Amino acid sequence: VQLQESGPGLVKPSQTLSLTCTVSGGSFNSAGYYWSWVRQHPGKGLEWIGYIYYSGTAYYNPSLKSRVAISIDTSKNQFSLRVSSPTAADTAVYYCAAFSDNGDYFDFWGQGSLVTVSS
């Protein structure tokens, strides 16, 4: 399974932070993985944002739930992240990853996408 993030590297605080992850090499529209987003603030540790199943059911980190939405498009083998009202505190490297649904671990990762929130 290969994952690749895409989206703007610079976002203004008045905009919405949006990223897309394109998946190849796996069964995207069947059981096996929760399609996930994880971020890493500069020089800091990993933070789970949320994940979505192929059925469309999504789960979020409670600390981010009010501002985050994850969607999936099985016809395009893509899933997306939207963060509303971003601030400088949302500046981070955003990773998409495949979370095993029977092992509860991140099996595959994208290379990461740096998003800077600044006016």
Next chain:
Amino acid sequence: QSVLTQPPSVSGTPGQRVTISCTGSRSNIGAGYDVHWYQQLPGTAPKLLIYGNSNRPSGVPDRFSGSKSGTSASLAITGLQAEDEADFYCQSYDSSLRGVVFGGGTKLTVL
């Protein structure tokens, strides 16, 4: 601060054995949820190193091993090599938070 606690740094000389601890609580590791470990080399994405407390994915050297007991887990690296220098993260699930949790990460320095 992170739900799972790791030492910020550990170090060792080539050939030595080092361990990295990951301490949780009754709502995560102590509740029976598995612990997984990731290695993040400088400037790269994390890579799965150990899954299900003690299992190695294909391609991971047997110098890396994991264990779990009670509310804690440990990653051991034997025969330390310069190329092992990286950040290491533990990960589990927390039933109180109803989500995935990570440790704060441990930077391994090979002296």
